[in-house]
Amino acid sequence: MLLAIDIGNTRIKGAVFENDTVIESFVFSKNELEKKIENILKNFPEVTHLVVASVGNLEKEDFLKIDKRLKIDFISHEDQFPFENLYATPKTLGIDRMVLASGATLQFKNENRLVIDAGTCITYDFINDKNQYLGGAISPGLRLRYESLHNFTAKLPLLKVENPENFIGNSTSESIHSGVVNGLINEIDGFINEYKQIYPKFTIILTGGDSDFLAKRLKNTIFANSNFLLESLNHLFQYKIKND
Numbered sequence: 001m002l003l004a005i006d007i008g009n010t011r012i013k014g015a016v017f018e019n020d021t022v023i024e025s026f027v028f029s030k031n032e033l034e035k036k037i038e039n040i041l042k043n044f045p046e047v048t049h050l051v052v053a054s055v056g057n058l059e060k061e062d063f064l065k066i067d068k069r070l071k072i073d074f075i076s077h078e079d080q081f082p083f084e085n086l087y088a089t090p091k092t093l094g095i096d097r098m099v100l101a102s103g104a105t106l107q108f109k110n111e112n113r114l115v116i117d118a119g120t121c122i123t124y125d126f127i128n129d130k131n132q133y134l135g136g137a138i139s140p141g142l143r144l145r146y147e148s149l150h151n152f153t154a155k156l157p158l159l160k161v162e163n164p165e166n167f168i169g170n171s172t173s174e175s176i177h178s179g180v181v182n183g184l185i186n187e188i189d190g191f192i193n194e195y196k197q198i199y200p201k202f203t204i205i206l207t208g209g210d211s212d213f214l215a216k217r218l219k220n221t222i223f224a225n226s227n228f229l230l231e232s233l234n235h236l237f238q239y240k241i242k243n244d
């Protein structure tokens, strides 16, 4: 069994895999890491491997205290990936984006793919049907937008994510909800439509903590898969074993 851990900028997500099946999944914060992993290992003694993707806020050393019987695979830029990386600065490309691109490449063979990860940031990643990673975009995520409006102004309150009642917000809170939620929906639909001008056909994968909330509201019909990064870690791990 494999334990996959995704360390994002907001939350840590984990899942236990038996081949391609998720047996159980978890969400926790940075200060709970050690205790949670210990607990998972106690409940799933069959777990032999740990595979980790971190956006940089936790390092490999942070995992060395964990149970010695576990083989730890900390994904890094030095690993072999199933795509050709055409990013101009491959060393600064987020590990999470490399794992998502790997999952898209391995799961959707010979297709153009656009991965949208709605987490702390919204990341867009495009991998063409020749398995070349082209890049994409980074913009502020849903919660980051609410927090930025509050943190960088004198008068704007910090609001929780809410569905805007109207497109034309007729109060301060309605204006914020419309600006943030409708703004982000239009951004994502806009990006997808721009890609459609260049590539007539591509598969869209929408993932991340806000993917379910956003999927329902997009004009483009997309199914959200909030587990896609963890599934991609599992696929990348299997790919690495095969190519070792």
Ligand SMILES: Nc1ncnc2c1ncn2[C@@H]1O[C@H](COP(=O)(O)OP(=O)(O)O)[C@@H](O)[C@H]1O
Binding pocket: 007, 008, 009, 010, 011, 012, 118, 119, 120, 121, 141, 142, 143, 144, 161, 208, 209, 210
């Ligand atoms: N309990 C929660 N705590 C924090 N964010 C949450 C929670 N539930 C949903 N979210 C949403 O998930 C987003 C973060 O998604 P996530 O994929 O976990 O980010 P990251 O991978 O960057 O850590 C936030 O924008 C927030 O709106």
Ligand SMILES: CC(C)(COP(=O)(O)O)[C@@H](O)C(=O)NCCC(=O)O
Binding pocket: 008, 009, 010, 055, 056, 092, 093, 094, 095, 096, 097, 117, 119, 120, 121, 122, 123, 138
């Ligand atoms: C863009 C990100 C901050 C997204 O992080 P997340 O929202 O998944 O927590 C992360 O992928 C990152 O630090 N990237 C480095 C810059 C780059 O990808 O070019």
Ligand SMILES: [K+]
Binding pocket: 117, 118, 119, 120, 121, 122, 123, 208
């Ligand atoms: K992201």
